[in-house]
Each structure stands twice: as structure tokens, then as C-alpha cells.
Amino acid sequence: xxxxxxxxxxxxxxxxxxxxxxxxxxxxxxxxxxxxxxxxxxxxxxxxxxxxxxxxxxxxxxxxxxxxxxxxxxxxxxxxxxxxxxxxxxxxxxxxxxxxxxxxxxxxxxxxxxxxxxxxxxxxxxxxxxxxxxxxxxxxxxxxxxxxxxxxxxxxxxxxxxxxxxxxxxxxxxxxxxxxxxxxxxxxxxxxxxxxxxxxxxxxxxxxxxxxxxxxxxxxxxxxxxxxxxxxxxxxxxxxxxxxxxxxxxxxxxxxxxxxxxxxxxxxxxxxxxxxxxxxxxxxxxxxxxxxxxxxxxxxxxxxxxxxxxxxxxxxxxxxxxxxxxxxxxxxxxxxxxxxxxxxxxxxxxxxxxxxxxxxxxxxxxxxxxxxxxxxxxxxxxxxxxxxxxxxxxxxxxxxxxxxxxxxxxxxxxxxxxxxxxxxxxxxxxxxxxxxxxxxxxxxxxxxxxxxxxxxxxxxxxxxxxxxxxxxxxxxxxxxxxxxxxxxxxxxxxxxxxxxxxxxxxxxxxxxxxxxxxxxxxxxxxxxxxxxxxxxxxxxxxxxxxxxxxxxxxxxxxxxxxxxxxxxxxxxxxxxxxxxxxxxxxxxxxxxxxxxxxxxxxxxxxxxxxxxxxxxxxxxxxxxxxxxxxxxxxxxxxxxxxxxxxxxxxxxxxxxxxxxxxxxxxxxxxxxxxxxxxxxxxxxxxxxxxxxxxxxxxxxxxxxxxxxxxxxxx
Ligand code: T1G
Numbered sequence: 001x002x003x004x005x006x007x008x009x010x011x012x013x014x015x016x017x018x019x020x021x022x023x024x025x026x027x028x029x030x031x032x033x034x035x036x037x038x039x040x041x042x043x044x045x046x047x048x049x050x051x052x053x054x055x056x057x058x059x060x061x062x063x064x065x066x067x068x069x070x071x072x073x074x075x076x077x078x079x080x081x082x083x084x085x086x087x088x089x090x091x092x093x094x095x096x097x098x099x100x101x102x103x104x105x106x107x108x109x110x111x112x113x114x115x116x117x118x119x120x121x122x123x124x125x126x127x128x129x130x131x132x133x134x135x136x137x138x139x140x141x142x143x144x145x146x147x148x149x150x151x152x153x154x155x156x157x158x159x160x161x162x163x164x165x166x167x168x169x170x171x172x173x174x175x176x177x178x179x180x181x182x183x184x185x186x187x188x189x190x191x192x193x194x195x196x197x198x199x200x201x202x203x204x205x206x207x208x209x210x211x212x213x214x215x216x217x218x219x220x221x222x223x224x225x226x227x228x229x230x231x232x233x234x235x236x237x238x239x240x241x242x243x244x245x246x247x248x249x250x251x252x253x254x255x256x257x258x259x260x261x262x263x264x265x266x267x268x269x270x271x272x273x274x275x276x277x278x279x280x281x282x283x284x285x286x287x288x289x290x291x292x293x294x295x296x297x298x299x300x301x302x303x304x305x306x307x308x309x310x311x312x313x314x315x316x317x318x319x320x321x322x323x324x325x326x327x328x329x330x331x332x333x334x335x336x337x338x339x340x341x342x343x344x345x346x347x348x349x350x351x352x353x354x355x356x357x358x359x360x361x362x363x364x365x366x367x368x369x370x371x372x373x374x375x376x377x378x379x380x381x382x383x384x385x386x387x388x389x390x391x392x393x394x395x396x397x398x399x400x401x402x403x404x405x406x407x408x409x410x411x412x413x414x415x416x417x418x419x420x421x422x423x424x425x426x427x428x429x430x431x432x433x434x435x436x437x438x439x440x441x442x443x444x445x446x447x448x449x450x451x452x453x454x455x456x457x458x459x460x461x462x463x464x465x466x467x468x469x470x471x472x473x474x475x476x477x478x479x480x481x482x483x484x485x486x487x488x489x490x491x492x493x494x495x496x497x498x499x500x501x502x503x504x505x506x507x508x509x510x511x512x513x514x515x516x517x518x519x520x521x522x523x524x525x526x527x528x529x530x531x532x533x534x535x536x537x538x539x540x541x542x543x544x545x546x547x548x549x550x551x552x553x554x555x556x557x558x559x560x561x562x563x564x565x566x567x568x569x570x571x572x573x574x575x576x577x578x579x580x581x582x583x584x585x586x587x588x589x590x591x592x593x594x595x596x597x598x599x600x601x602x603x604x605x606x607x608x609x610x611x612x613x614x615x616x617x618x619x620x621x622x623x624x625x626x627x628x629x630x631x632x633x634x635x636x637x638x639x640x641x642x643x644x645x646x647x648x649x650x651x652x653x654x655x656x657x658x659x660x661x662x663x664x665x666x667x668x669x670x671x672x673x674x675x676x677x678x679x680x681x682x683x684x685x686x687x688x689x690x691x692x693x694x695x696x697x698x699x700x701x702x703x704x705x706x707x708x709x710x711x712x713x714x
Contacts, residue, residue, distance in 0.1 A: 001014060001032075001050075002032050002035065004039075004041070007041060007042060007043040007044065008044050008045070008182045008185050009036040009046070010045075010048060010178060010182070011029065011032045011036065011045060011047050012048050012049060013029065013047070013048070013049040013054075013055060014049070016051050017052075018051075018055075018056035018097075019049045019050070019051060019053060019055045019056065019102070020055070020061075020101075021059060021101045021102065021105065022062060023074070026076065029047075030078070030079055033045070033082050033086065034082075036088070037088070042088065043189055044088050044089045044090070044189055045086065045088055045089070045185075046090075046092075047090060047105070048095075048177065049095070054093075054096055054098045054118070055101065055102025055103075055106075056099045056100070056102055057099045057101045057102050057123075058073065058074045058132075058133065059074060060271065060275075063127070063129070063271065064275070066262055067263070067268050067271055071259050071262045073129070073132050073258060073259075073262050074101070074132075076101055076132075076134075077133065077134070077251070079105070080105065080133060083105065083109055084109075084110075084198070085197075088195075089110045089195040090109040090110050090111070090195075091110070091113060091181050091188070092105070092106035092109040092111070093113055093173075093177050093178060094106060094115070094118045094120065094177075095114070095115045095117070095177050097118070097120070098112075098114075098118065098121075099121050099122070099123055099157060100121075100122060100123060100124055100131060101132075101133050103139075104122075104134055104135040104138065106120075107134070107135065107139065107142060108138065110188075110196055111184065111185075111188060111195075111196075112168065112169045113169065113170060113171040113173050113180060113181050114160040114163065114164070114171075114173065115160065115172070115173055115177050116159075116161065116172055116174070118163075119157035120158055120160065120163045120169070121151060121155065121156060121157030121158060122135050122152045123156075124231065124235075125152060125153060125154075125226070125229065125231050125232055126155040126270065127267065127270050127274060128230075128231050128264055128270040128650065129258065129261040129262050130152070130231050130234050130235040130254070130258050130261045131152065131238075131254075131258070135152075136148075136239050136242060136250075136254045137199070137247055137250040137251055139151065139168075140204065140243065141198050141201040141204060141205060142167050142168050142198060142201070142204065143166040143167055143168050144166070144204040144205075144206070145205065145211045145215075145239060146214045147166050148239055148242075149214060149215075149218040149239055153218060153221060153222060153225075153226070153236070167204070206243065208240075211240075215239075218236050219233065219236055222235075228648065229270075231261040231264065231266070231267070234257040237253075237257055238254045238257045238258075241254065265660070266650035268652070268660075269649065269651055269652030269656060269657075269660075270650060272635070272638070272653070272698075273638065273656075275635075276633075276635035276636070276639050276653070276656075277643075279635055280471045280472070280633075280636050281464070281470065282705075282708075283453075283456060283460070283472050283632065284632075286457045286472075290457040291454045292454060292460070292461040293377070293403065293405065293454070293458040293461075294376070295319060295376045295458065295462050295465065296320060297319065297320045297321075297322070297374050297376060298319050298320070298321050298376070298378070298379060299321075299322040299324065299371075299375040299377075299379070299400075300321060300322070300323050300378075300380075301324050301325075301380045301381060301382055301392055301396075302325060302380065302382040302383075303323050303325040303333070303334025303335065304325075304330075305337070305435060305436075306381040306433060306435060306437055307325075307379075307381035307409075308323075308334045308337045308338045308437075309341075309433065309435065309436045309437030309438045310381060310409065310433055311323045311338060311363050312342070312359070312363075313438045313467075313468070314362075315360070315362040316438065316466075316467075317466050317467065318362070319362065319465070320362050320364075321362055321363045322366055322372065322375065323335075323364065323365050324367065326367070327367075331366075334365070335363075338360070341438065342356040342359065369395075369399040372396075372399045372400050373400060373401050374401075375401075375404060376404060377407060377462065378396055378400055378405070378407065379408075379409055379431055380392050380406075381433075384410065384412065384413065384529070384532060384533070384536070386413055386414075386417060386418070389408060389410060389413060389418050390421045393406060393408070393418055393421050393422050393428070394421045394422070397421070397423055397424070402424070403427070405427055405429060405455050405459070406427050406428045406429075407430065407431040407459070408430055408431070409430075409432060410432070410446075411432055411479075411533075412478055412482055412537060413536065414477075415429070415447075415448035415475040416448045416449050416475060419448050419450060419451075425448065425449075426450045426451060426452040426455065427455055428451060429446065429447065429451045430444065430447075430448070430475065430479070431443060431445060431459060431462075432444035432445075432446055432479060432481075434644045440468075440643070441467070441469050441643040441644075442640060443459075443468040443469065443470045444471055444479050444481060445459045445460065445463065445472045446474075446475050446479050447472055447473070447474060447475060459472075460472070469639055471631070471636050473631055473636070473640075474628070474629055474630045476628060476630045477537050478537065480625055480630055480631050480637060481640045483621065484622050484637070486539065486621075487617040487618070487620070487621045488614055488621070489522065490548050490617075490680075491613050491617040492509075492610075493548035493551060494613075495605060495613060496519075496550070497548070497550065497594065497595045497598070497602075498600060498601070498602060498603060498605060499605045500610055501583070501588060501591075502519035502569065502581075502583070503519075504605075504607075505518065505519060505614070506518065506519050506581065508607045508611055508614075509610075512611055512615070513650065513651055514648065515646025516646050519568040519569065520569065520581045522551075522561065522568060523561030523562050523567035523568055523569055523571070524561060526560050526561050526563055527554050527560045527561050528555060528560040531552065544679075545680065546678060546680065549598055550587075550591050550594055553594065554567060554587070562578065562579060565578070566584065569583060569584055570584040612669055612673075613677075616669060616670055617681075619654050619658045619666060619687075620670055620681070620683065620684050620687065622634075622655055623655075623684035623687040624684045624686075625637060626686060626697075627685065633701045633704060633705075634655035634656075634697035634698075634700060635655065635656070635697075635698075637653065637654060638653020638656050655697045656697070656698070658697065659696040659697050659698050663690050663691040663696065663697075664691045664692075664694070666691070667683055667688055668691075670683045670687070
């Protein structure tokens with residue numbers, strides 16, 4: 001849409017929800033620019049957007065189609081040249097976000113103005129690609145090489161104030177953006193100077209010699225932080241081309257490198273995760289019309305590690321928190337931990353003292369249920385015991401208002417059993433946070449048999465408000481994440497009984513991409529917690545099922561992991577602050593003795609066998625979860641594992657990974673394990689069927705999406 005205000009034309013992009021630069025927008029923009037270029041009355045142009053954001057990038061849908069076909073992403077080059085070569089000054093008016101192709105469009109404009117709240121960035125590396133619309137050539141020309149490398153390698157958007165300070169934005173506009181942009185355009189006209197084309201700028205580029213340290217440091221960072229994402233190194237190569245080549249040659253080099261990144265496997269996986277996280281919010285019977293409670297006040301029962309972390313997540317999102325515990329000592333311990341965490345964020349420069357003070361002011365520690373009747377949501381985070389949780393819920397029934405959502409942070413217990421002690425089970429839901437709750441992005445939203453759609457809508461809304469990814473799962477033992485983790489965890493324990501070592505298993509899994517090895521995770525979470533969960537869920541009650549033999553012994557020896565300084569590994573306060581696993585010969589002896597006593601033949605175990613037995617155990621159980629309706633989609637399982645269990649996003653999640661390996665070969669390998677290792681390896685029937693039919697989880701999810709295509713969830 002074009003409106004003319006005197007001698008200034010305002011070209012407005014309007015493509016909800018985020019004004020992505022899809023083909024239609026590119027064509028409409030090109031014809032609008034041609035029109036205003038030809039209009040003699042127009043002396044300057046402002047490019048702006050309707051809705052909540054400037055432009056959040058090129059159309060990622062187009063990009064995904066390219067990634068699965070010829071690898072050639074959306075072509076913005078003709079449009080960028082048209083903008084830059086316009087004989088009239090073009091001003092980009094930025095609000096919300098200018099990301100990826102959106103920032104690249106803005107950088108092709110002669111000037112950029114933004115409101116204070118705007119954020120600007122090149123997040124492409126988070127999608128496994130490099131900016132492909134001249135961003136790698138223009139950004140270093142505007143902000144210098146070091147800043148450009150930092151922005152592109154982290155993918156993190158920067159605030160408008162920082163963009164202004166670094167020369168990316170020419171002016172911060174207070175008040176009405178369009179009025180400010182138009183006034184700015186008039187000022188430039190009055191100055192009468194030639195309008196700066198970014199492509200011609202070189203004052204901030206420096207020389208290859210001057211930039212060599214920055215490039216070396218960036219390559220080191222990429223090697224350390226994104227070893228499995230080729231786009232990180234390709235991005236650096238592209239920025240280097242900006243310093244060593246003329247603009248057009250640099251753009252050609254960028255195109256080659258961009259095509260290489262779009263063809264890469266991690267690009268497919270990361271695009272899958274992007275859309276999977278958005279799809280997770282779509283629940284068939286929860287639509288835009290389902291009423292969701294706006295959450296401004298939350299009460300949390302239990303000020304332990306989880307309760308404290310949840311309180312921080314809420315306070316960080318601007319929500320008022322009543323944090324309750326049974327004794328002043330427990331409350332003090334909880335609040336001390338909260339203060340310590342905030343102090344650490346200040347030390348890392350993530351928060352200011354003032355911001356911490358604001359957040360702490362939102363948290364009221366208390367010993368009673370005062371003001372509970374004002375809370376929209378109550379979250380119980382007490383010790384993992386059914387009896388205790390039912391007692392808490394029975395009390396809550398009496399002190400909260402009728403419409404209040406009653407949530408439990410249980411990680412394994414039956415939501416319906418907890419709800420059964422209240423008079424309103426339809427208001428009860430599981431909100432399974434992951435430790436540390438103020439950091440981990442995943443929120444498993446556990447739907448009980450009676451949980452009503454509006455409670456699910458409220459939970460999804462709360463997840464978004466807390467900056468988390470909410471995944472709705474069914475109330476089956478262990479929900480999705482933990483249910484799948486048990487066979488994975490037990491298989492690693494069987495592997496060490498048969499001859500591998502905890503150190504070997506963890507090395508293989510972390511090299512494969514897991515954030516942490518399974519034995520290190522067990523030690524971090526606590527072998528006492530795992531022992532209690534095994535009892536609570538009745539694992540291995542059936543004597544015919546093979547049970548791991550060492551974990552119980554370590555528990556009996558009081559080796560609970562990090563918290564006791566020893567578990568599968570030893571921990572020393574002098575090594576990595578007591579968090580670095582140190583192989584312990586005593587444990588290796590215990591394993592060998594236990595295995596021999598149990599008549600288990602010990603042998604050399606290959607890294608490949610470890611990888612397959614661990615990851616395929618996860619996949620096989622994931623298929624069972626899907627078949628049981630424990631998760632709505634295979635991609636939901638991927639979102640759970642990538643955001644809650646340290647599964648590498650660049651592998652797309654366990655189900656996506658299985659598709660890429662091929663369900664037939666996964667099935668055949670599992671069938672082999674079944675023959676060699678016994679009944680726990682029986683292939684999930686759905687896996688067998690999909691393998692025989694040559695189908696994929698991706699296709700299964702697409703069929704489901706088609707079948708349940710409904711107005712978007714709340
Ligand atoms: N293209 C297409 N759809 C997009 C989109 C995009 N760039 N960004 C968001 N959506 C959809 C999303 O799928 C969802 O759809 C809806 O918009 C709301 O999104 C050449 C090639 C902007 C911070 O990486 O980070 O440019 O689920 O739920 O939480 O170099 O969206 O409702 O059907 O996320 O408020 C680079 C991606 C692209 C930014 C808003 N850009 N987007 O967050 O909403 S690559 C990005 C975001 C590129 C060039 C290359 C976020 C947001 P649905 P949402 P939100």
C-alpha cells in the first residue's frame with residue numbers, strides 16, 4: 001500500500017503475522033517502488049510495515065521448500081538493487097523486529113530509523129543458513145567487521161539503542177514512527193547531500209590485516225560453539241569476502257556460500273525445529289476462540305529448586321508471585337537461591353541491579369495462603385510424593401477462586417490422581433518445568449482426563465509469556481520426555497554392565513551431539529531422585545524384565561551424584577566447581593564385579609553400538625508414545641527433546657533424526673537388537689508399519705495437520 005504525504009511516499013508492507021518477504025510481498029514492493037520512482041511529486045520514500053513488526057525475514061516456508069529441493073533460497077537481490085538505486089532517498093521505518101531478510105531490506109535503504117523498542121538482527125545461523133540477501137556484505141559496511149561477526153554468529157537481535165550506537169540505525173524515533181520517519185526524510189532532502197548507498201561504504205571495513213584477529217577469534221568461537229553447524233563458518237567466509245572483494249563480487253560469493261548452507265543437513269533439521277515449535281502450540285480443540293486467562297498473579301507452593309526457578313521465570317516475565325513454603329528456614333533458603341541466581345546474572349552482565357530489584361519486588365515469600373484468591377494460576381512444586389501433593393491440592397481447593405488454574409509441577413505422577421482430591425478436576429493441569437526452571441525453554445503441559453480446553457489455552461499462553469515452548473502431552477506415566485528417557489538411560493546402564501564405561505558412553509553421546517552424557521545427567525539430577533522414580537513408576541516389578549544392577553547399589557552406597565560428590569563419576573570442588581565428571585575406578589570395579597556376579601559376559605563395545613543402542617532406544621519409545629497418543633505429533637517429541645533433554649537441534653530431534661536415517665534401517669537394526677538382546681527391544685508396531693510402508697514421521701505429521709486443520713490455537 002502506498003500513501004503520499006506531500007512529497008514523501010510511504011510504502012507499507014502488510015503481510016500478517018510478521019510481514020515475511022514472500023514472493024507476493026516482493027512483487028508488490030517492486031511495483032510500488034516503480035510507481036513512486038516515476039512519480040515526480042515524490043521526492044523521498046519511507047518503507048514501513050503494518051502490524052506488530054517491520055519484517056521478520058524472508059519467508060521461511062519458501063526457504064524450507066528450497067532446502068528440500070534445489071537449495072536455492074528466495075531471491076531478494078533484484079528488489080534490493082531497486083531500493084538502493086532509487087534516485088530518491090529511501091528511509092526504512094522500523095518497529096518490532098527487523099530480522100534476516102527484513103534487516104537486509106532495511107540495509108539496502110539509504111537510511112534507517114527505529115523506535116526504541118525495535119530489535120534488529122541476522123538470526124539465519126539459528127536456521128542453519130547464512131544471510132542470503134547481501135546482509136553479509138552490507139552489515140560490516142555499517143557496523144564494522146567485529147560487530148557484524150558477533151551479530152551473525154550469535155544470531156541474537158540487538159536493541160535499537162545498540163543499533164544506533166553502532167551506526168546501523170541513523171535515528172531513534174520517539175512517538176509516532178511514521179511521522180518521525182517522514183520528518184527524517186525531509187531533513188535529508190533539506191541537507192541535499194547525495195544519499196549514502198551502503199554498497200559504496202568502506203569506512204568501517206578496515207583491511208584484511210586489521211581484521212585478521214577478529215576473523216581468527218570468530219572461527220575459534222564458531223568451532224567451539226557451533227561445530228556441527230556449517231553455516232557458522234560459511235558466515236565468517238562471507239563477511240571476509242566483504243573485506244577482500246568489491247561489493248558485487250562479495251555478493252556473488254555470498255550466494256555460493258548461502259546455497260551451500262541451504263543444502264546442508266543441519267539446515268533441514270533447524271528449519272524443522274523452527275516450525276515444530278510453532279506447530280506445538282496448535283492443539284485440535286484449543287482454538288483462537290478458546291478463552292485463555294490473562295495471567296498477572298501466580299502463587300507457587302514450595303520454594304525449593306524448582307519452585308524458586310519457576311518464581312524467577314514468572315517474575316522475569318512481569319508476573320506477580322506469591323512463593324510459599326512451610327517454614328521460615330525453607331523460605332529463606334529458597335529466596336537465597338533466587339538472589340544468588342540473579343546475582344550471577346548481574347555478574348555475567350545479563351541483568352542490571354535495577355532489573356533484579358524490579359524482579360525481586362514481584363516475588364512475595366510467605367508462609368500462608370494470603371492473596372491466593374487473587375491468583376489466576378497456582379503451581380505446586382513440592383517434593384515428589386503423591387500423598388503430599390494430594391494434601392496440597394485438597395488445601396488449594398479451599399483457598400483459590402473457582403476459575404483458578406491448579407497446576408502441578410510433578411515430573412512423573414498421575415495428574416488425574418492429584419486432581420481427584422479437588423472439586424474441580426477440569427481446572428487441574430500438569431506444568432512440568434525443567435531444571436533450572438528460569439532457564440530451560442521446555443514446558444510439558446500435561447493434560448489430565450478432565451482438564452478443560454481453556455485451562456490448556458491458559459497454560460499455552462503462560463508458556464509463551466514465560467518465553468518457553470509449551471508442548472501439550474497426555475497424562476501417561478512419565479509423560480513424553482521422562483518416559484522416553486528411561487529406556488535410553490537403562491540401555492546405557494546395560495552397556496556398561498556389558499563392558500563399556502560411563503566415561504566412554506558419555507563421550508560417544510556428547511560427540512554425537514547430546515548436550516550431556518546420560519551418566520552425567522543422572523548424576524546431575526540425582527541418583528536418589530532416579531531411584532525414587534523407579535519405585536514410584538514400578539519399573540522392573542516384572543522379574544522377567546532385565547533390570548540394571550549398578551544404579552541401585554550406588555544409591556544404597558549414598559552416592560547420589562553431584563550433590564554428594566560421587567555417583568557414576570566423582571566430583572571435586574576444585575574441578576569445574578564440582579560439576580565436572582571424573583571417572584572413578586571404584587565404580588568401574590563395582591560394575592565389573594556386579595556384571596561378573598550376574599553372569600554377564602563383558603566385551604569390547606564399539607562407539608557405534610553405544611550410539612545406536614542409546615539413540616534407537618529413545619526413538620523406539622518415542623514411536624510408542626506417538627502410537628499411545630502421548631504426544632499429538634512426532635514433531636512435538638522433537639520439541640520436547642531439543643528443548644528439555646539436550647538433544648542436538650541440528651539433528652532435528654529423535655523423530656526427525658530417525659526419518660533422516662530412514663525408518664526401514666532403524667527398524668531393521670532394532671529388530672536385530674530384539675533378536676540379540678531380548679524383549680525390551682521389540683520394535684514398536686507403528687515403526688514396523690511405517691518402515692514397511694516406506695513412510696516418514698514428517699509425512700505422518702503432515703497428514704495429521706491436514707486432518708485437524710482448524711483455526712490457530714489461542
Ligand atoms: N517467514 C514465515 N513465517 C514466519 C516467519 C518468517 N520469517 N517468522 C515467523 N513466521 C510465522 C510463524 O511460523 C508463526 O506462524 C507466526 O509467524 C508467528 O510467529 C534471505 C533467507 C519474529 C521473533 O529467523 O523469530 O530471512 O505458527 O509464533 O513468538 O537472509 O517469529 O502462527 O502459523 O514465532 O511473536 C530470518 C523468525 C528468516 C525470524 C516473532 N528470520 N521469526 O515471534 O511469533 S531467514 C528469522 C521469529 C532469511 C534471508 C534469509 C519470530 C518473531 P503460525 P511466532 P512470536
